[in-house]
Amino acid sequence: MKTVHLSVSETAGKRERFGAELLKRSLQGIGCEVREHGSWTLAAYRGIPGPKIVVGVRGEHPFLRELEESDVLLYHTDPPGAEGFYLASLPGELIAVAGGGDTGALYGCQELADRIGQAGQLPRNLAYGDGPAMKLRGPVVPLQLTKLEPPRQTYEYPITPGRFPWFYDRGMWLAYLDRLFEYRCNVVYVWSGHPFSSLVRLAEYPEALEVTEEEFSLNAETVRWLAEECDRRGIWLVLKFYNIHIPLPFARHHGLDLHQPKPLPLTSDYYIRSISAFIREYPNVGLMVCLGEALQGAVYGVEWFNETILAGVKEGLKSLGRKEPPPIIVRAHAIPAEKVMAEAIPQYPNLFTEAKYNGESLTTYTPRGKWQGVHRHLASLGSVHLFNVHILANLEPFRYGSPDFIQKSVQAAKYRLHANGIHLYPLFFWDWPYSPDKTNPRLKQIDRDWIWFAAWFRYAWNPDRDPKLERSYWIGRLQERYGSREAGEAILDAYEEAGEIAPKLLRRFGITEGNRQTMSLGMTMSQLVNPARYSPWRELWEDQAPQGERLDVYDEREANGQPHIGETPPDIADAADEHAKRALRAIRSAERFVERGRDEFGRLASDIEAIAWMTQAYTHKVRAAIRILAYKRLAAEGGFAKHAEALAEAEPDFRRSLEAYRKLAELTERTYLYANSMQTPQRKVPFPDGEKFGHWRDCLPRYEAEYSTRISRPVCGSFGRGSCRRRSRTRRDRRRSRRIGRRRSSFCRRMPKPIRCGRTNGCLRTAACSRLSSRKSWPG
DSSP, X not given: OOEEEEEEOTTOOHHHHHHHHHHHHHHHHTTXXXXXXXXXXXXXXXXXXXXXXXXXXXXXXXXXXXXXHTTSSOOSSSOOOTTOEEEEEETTTEEEEEESSHHHHHHHHHHHHHHHHHHTSOOSSOEEEEOOXXXXXXXXXXXXXXXXXXXXXXXXXXXXXXXXXXXXXHHHHHHHHHHHHHTTOOEEEEEOSOTHHHHOOOSSOGGGOOSOHHHHHHHHHHHHHHHHHHHHXXXXXXXXXXXXXXXHHHHHHHTOOSBOSSOOHHHXXXXXXXXXXXXXXXXXXXXXXXXXXXXXXXXHHHHHIIIIIHHHHHHHXXXXXXXXXXXXXXXXXXXXXXXXXXXXXXXXXXXXXXXXSSTTSOOOSOOOHHHHHHHHHHHTTSSOEEEEEOOOTTTTTSOOOOHHXXXXXXXXXXXXXXXXXXEEXXXXXXXXXXXXXXXXXXXXXXXXXXXXXXXXXXXXXXXXXXXXXXXXXXXXXXXXHHSOHHXXXXXXXXXHHHTTHHHHHHHHHOSOSSTTBOGGGOOOHHHHHOGGGGOOOTHHHHTSSOSBOOHHHHHHHHHHTOOOOSBOHHHHHHHHHHHXXXXXXXXXXXXXXXXXXXXXXXXXXXXXXXXXXXHHHHHHHHHHHHHXXXXXXXXXXXXXXXXXXXXXXXXXXXXXXXXXHHHHHHHHHHHBSOSOSOOSTTOOBSSSOTTTTOSHHHHHHHHHHHHXXXXXXXXXXXXXXXXXXXXXXXXXXXXXXXHHHHHHHHHHHTOOOOOOOSSOTTOOOSTTTGGGSOOXXXXX
């Protein structure tokens, strides 16, 4: 048995020692005996026979300093920064692991341990340095639930074992933290509406405690343990809270609303004392502040942040006797972030900032417009600026794993938005840690969506990896899971093709990039042809999408013979169909090569099929919508009955859209518990109330009624209820509407079959004729 000597300084910190333990286990795994030593010297280390490894922080470790000063340890790259490392093979059978800081030394040990495990021996001729491109890299862990708990409001969930049993599961936490360490994450953000009422006890406000004494003690013990385990792995634990939220018993005691729009002397004093107590009790836990939503941030954001939140932090630091201020992260959400930061930085220089990447969806790797300007301004302040991949309302509930799209998104965050940190949401945020799959026991998101987490953090470490090498890397990772390279390659192709669909569909046809819309549940015809009725969010297509045309703009330019600019609705419908077909072909070709992980492969294949049916439901409906918009325009010019053939052309695609949706509902009835993770009244599209319309089966009757009603009784070509009544302002107008309705009901019975295309009168197919043709169903 070969003996390897491992040197770690007597003064080494917990991260260096954790890294040394990794090396020890890796060496023992290949049959080596490991003997641990304290510090060595340049003059004496050669006297130890056999291979040797030294671990330390350059500039602090005496032996590493001697090696550098004598030119034995040289760097062919820049010397490692704080989280960087350098591995070097040196004379005397010595391997040096030199970290720029204690986290860098830890990552160096991790890299060397991985290489030992893969090669089955100590590597030779090492000269390798690495370090992260982005300074903060980590996921969100939500202390949230899928439904509200009246009388508590949004985000308000006291931290208790009944609500969050997983929060107290130390085995689960250790497995999760080890996974984050594998991805080289250095921060984890725990989100809560108001955590102070579960984590601190105030003598001045005993009524503010929302948990029992036993629960309070358990919470405090859990958070301290969690912070310690995070720290060993180089991870910073950060707690996020909203403003101005107050505890329910405190609100009742003082006769206040739970969510306060402006500061009061009472609420300010309560927050100052809460934050000060939190800093004292949990000095290694960071804070992340969401000033907006309840608080009228545009009016009171500067005052509340400077005079309350920062005052509480400073008070806590004073009590601890600490001078160096810890970083505080400020969300640029529902506030004028530029104004807040301009006032705050002179008072508290160690501020980080965060803003959403594509809003509350994933839509593009070319963000632009106003929000690009917000990101760049915040990044220019000189601190760490994070991009937040938030909610993912257009991806849930399906698996998402396009490394190419994710890599380009991280590059966009770095080069277009100038961000230098990532703040990543899980794919099914509100139901953490569980996935929405209909399985028993339920799947964990960190396992089901491993590729989601692995890809974002791989590219946060280095976004500029060679795409050809990356393809080979991901094929290898998938081969490990499914048993063969052929399976890995085909599955990667399926992931890549499917990963383009939801971003493209939402950015051209959606109502919002926010969580008001659950994209996988579809959209009504009214929402497509008359989106103004549903409060569309302009930033979706002005900031979170490439240049292109919405349906109404496309129709107007078609009518006027104007050239089209950027993405058009037919472009996106055709592209989405092609992506879906390719994804289906790839996943079906993979099946015969899968040698292990067949259960999860079956679930992935089901997801790809569901995405294909969802795509057809959208693209056929979009093609019908294009014809309906043209019909409305023609009818407004020459009468509704005159253009009946034009309206009839919309029917085949409208019907095929419904048929595809039926297939989608049938499939997901077997595979998914629900489609949206936030099942509250905030969900508005396609139908209000995320709990009542939380599954495709709940929406299907509405879509069937829509098709039946609109085809048999179209309302002035509007496909939106009540439009005739809104336009009829006089008695004469109302009589005319009734006559038009009678004529329409008669010609609906005589609607001709759709014409193929002969450039006849009434044909809507102009330059886009071939692209608007009806298509056969293909997923099945």
